[in-house]
Amino acid sequence: MEGSATKTASSLLPPRAESWFAAQLRNIAPFVTLIFLVALFSIASPSFATLDNLNNILQQISVTGIMAVGLTFVILTAEIDLSVASVANATGVVVAFFTAQDSSVNIANVPLPGWAAIVIAVASSAALGAVTAVGMTIIGIPSFIMTLAMLQIGAGICALLVRGQIAYAVPKLIATLGNGSLGPVPWIIIVAALVLAAAHVVLTYTRFGRYVYMVGGNREAAEYSGVNVRAILAAVMIISALCSGLAGMLGVAHFGSAQQDEFDNYLLDSISAVVVGGTSLFGGQGGIGNTIVGLLVLGVLNNGLDHVNIDSFLKILIRGLILLAALIVNVYAQRLRSRRRAAAS
Amino acid sequence: MQAPTPLLQxxxxxxxxxxxxALRGVDFRLHAGEIHGLAGENGAGKSTLMKIIAGVHTDYSGRMELEGRPVRFRSARDALAAGIGMVHQELSIVPELTVAENVLLGAQPTNKLGFVDWRRMMTEAGEHLQSLGISVDVRAPIGALPLGLQQMIEIARVIFSGARIIILDEPTSALSPPEIERLFELLRQLRAQGRSMIFISHFLDDILRICDAVTVFRNGQKVASSAAAIDKMWIIDHMIGAGHQELEESYLGEFQLKSRTEAPVVLEAEDLCLRGAFEDVGLRVHAGEVLGLYGFMGSGQLELTRSLFGKLPPERGRVRIMGKEVRITSTAVAKRxxxxxxxxxxxxxLFALEPVYRNxxxxxxxxxxxxxxxxxxxxxxxxxQVSALRIRPxxxxxxxxxxxxxxxxKVALARWLTHLPHVLLLNEPTRGMDVGAKEDVVRIVRDLSARGVGVLVASTEPETVLALADRILVMKKGRIVHEFAGEAVSKDRLLAAA
Incomplete structure (x- = not known):
């Protein structure tokens, strides 16, 4: 009978294991991918599995990681923030703009004490996030379009401030955190780890974190439970902008320059990290743990491809394919769960 | 009536x-030119069986024969191609499109260049509707028409796409008596053309008026089927089995309402207005009182409670809670x-994927x-809460x-029971529930009102309101048109007032 034939594939597992598998698919798949990639590159290249290279990988994913933290909050509420890289760039440029530059730098900047430059930069990223929040929650613009506009606005701020020039100096604190080391460990890795850890604590153990998941899980139900959904969404957009701002300041210090279009790759990277890690694009499922795995997958992939001597143009295609595979798993996992839910009701 | 080979078996x-x-060992036959009624409590298996027939559920065991030939549909499209169409309770029309576009949805006539041939579409749709005795402006957007007409147009569409068997899921639940009359006229006409219909309904009177045969379901099994003349008691007996006195009364009996209470007013609304939903609504809910709001679908009672809770707040009017005026701007404000x-x-x-305790x-x-x-x-x-409300597992x-x-x-109700609110607003609190769960919900609401909570129950089901309310307001087209208090009221009187 056809009906029973369609069931055989899933019936290979006992029902309990099957449901566990369905629930965990989005968590297992990225982890398996990571292990597979690490094994693959370790075999393919002797220079891959070294402590030095681990340090490299972690440094390479730190800036993306801080940005991805904010995005995780946003995506958990089933919204999206396309302005993360742009806000990061703007904040990095702002902090440099208010720092004394070398005389060779031809920018009409406003030198201020380091702490003041940092406060202004943080405040401007928060302000950009607040504008997004107002656009979304009060005016009612969908996040996709609203943050697309903010992407342009961020790029505009960068363009106006640096006018095609490059600034190099940033406040000392930022320079240390972005480019210095604590013993053998670069500060930027420590900062990224702290931000990830703090975000995990907020999402898992605080009331606000619970609301983030609930709003993403079922916005209507959250509203009917008396949750102030708009406040949660506004907070999440501001958190995202603040994370981007921090990533931008440290990134500028890490790369040693502040200029236009510096972070262009980071939008795709940070979204990829969150989604590859298994956080649901439909909201409510996933978290920082997933984002960490996603970051490592991307980091290992980018770094590993450098070790195995692959056509650098092919690398771009491979990354695209990995992202596609992750999206397929993401959507498939969602469908598996909702089918089980439908069957149960 | 009993033809040698049934159309569908x-x-x-x-x-x-x-x-x-959901279904065990169910047999079912439908003859050509028959209107076949399906009765049974929610969850008895009626809808599941219909979804199997309409190709929605595909993984079942058993045999289905159409005109003596075995069939097995892989999709609803498959079923429709074989001549079986379903009209769901929630109509699948596109409100923004015209009547003609809705009738010919997916089958619009095109000209040589592949563009939609509007003139032909209008005439074809018009002729088709005319032939079914439905007179309506085919250029009007369908969303602007009364619900009864929308439903008839949807039936027309299903017929236009070639259906000989039409499954109607609760077709009368949202209709006013004259609209039901027009619908039945259409169904009789279709029957005269030799088409068959399956008529699922909770309204036993409607089933008895229009159907040639009736099948009753209980707990996933077919318990009785008859083509002979039957009465309401026969259906009810089979539907609920023996011993459910309470439910039986709810179908047939009169309910004695309480007179207005002297208890303090916990919720008072004056002059509430929300365009397109309700107008000039004023009501008072007293402490410990269950106030019922009854009306047909689209009468505004469900929108009213939703609006009171701050989802789409009222555009005008005043709300006082415990005597204090509150401007309800969001659900968070309403809750506070x-x-x-x-x-x-x-x-x-509900948050389906989250555990019970978080819900x-x-x-x-x-x-x-x-x-x-x-x-x-x-x-x-x-x-x-789980043990107090007997939530299983x-x-x-x-x-x-x-x-x-x-x-x-019950889980959703439990959400509001750990800290009692002053006023509980309930929309359709027992819809789609089996008898036992319904009785539990009634008990929970009674218990709440005994503890001083004011309850406002809005529903389109007379049984729900009658089973719960101490006093009943009837809404019609967004206005409160009648109040029942301190008298005996039956389903008939309630329907007549709406």
């Missing part, structure tokens, strides 16, 4: 959802003022914690989506 149909058996609300659809009030604690989280969540306390509170860590409908409803 199902034998030994069995269907499971996970571990739950002491209101609680359960919407009519479970999907919009219960969500509305009291700010009382439990300032910063950190306290899962242990949440679980303990949830446990109390009694495991607060299960995702709520795995519970049955009635238990899900």
């Amino acid at each position: 199902l034998t030994g149909i069995e269907k499971r959802f996970g571990g739950v058996v 003022a002491g209101l609680a609300f359960l919407p009519e659809s479970r999907r919009s009030m 219960i604690s969500i509305s009291i989280l700010e009382r439990l914690s300032r910063l950190w969540v306290k899962p242990a306390t949440e679980r303990a509170l949830a446990h109390e 009694p495991n607060v860590d299960l995702p709520v989506g795995t519970l049955s409908g009635g238990n899900q409803q």
